[in-house]
Amino acid sequence: MSKKTAILGASPNPMRYAYLAAERLTIHDHPIVPIGIKQGEIFGEKILDLRERPEVKDLDTVTMYIGPKNQVEWEDYIISLLPKRIIFNPGSENPSLEKKAIEKGIKIDHACTLVMLRSKQY
Structure with a gap:
């Protein structure tokens, strides 16, 4: 089952x-929504500008590659x-964001997306 990420x-x-x-997500047929402050395109998807807080519907997963100070x-x-x-x-753990997420019923994983995909635990 694909998981929009x-x-x-x-x-x-x-x-x-x-x-x-x-x-890796693309190879495993998970649709990606790249969001960041860097401009460009990856694997056919335009990187959406984080500063514009783009609306994204029907997300399964957010995978964090931003350090806690910048979150x-x-x-x-x-x-x-x-x-x-x-x-x-690893390196993106953020107790404040984790607490807010849990309060909204969002599941938290402390894991490596690459390892999860490789070991079929995604």
């Missing part, structure tokens, strides 16, 4: 983990996307 911190730089996640101004926006879950990749 927003990649927060998306980047067109192939050396970034967010780029690798976009690649603060986006917390309410992230919650407003109403994903079923948020994956906090």
Whole structure:
């Protein structure tokens, strides 16, 4: 079953983990919605400008590639996307955002999206 996934911190730089996640999600037939401050396109999808707080419907997952310090101004926006879950990749853990998410019934995973995909746990 495909899971529409927003990649927060998306980047067109192939050396970034967010780029690798976009690649792997695409290979595994999960629709991606790249969102970040970098301009560009990845795997046929335009990177939406995080500063514009783009509306995204029917999200299954938000996978975080933004450090906790840089998440603060986006917390309410992230919650407003109403994903079923948020994956906090290593280094993106944020107790404040996690608490808000849990209060809204959003599942939290402390995991690596790449490992989850590789081990068929996505």
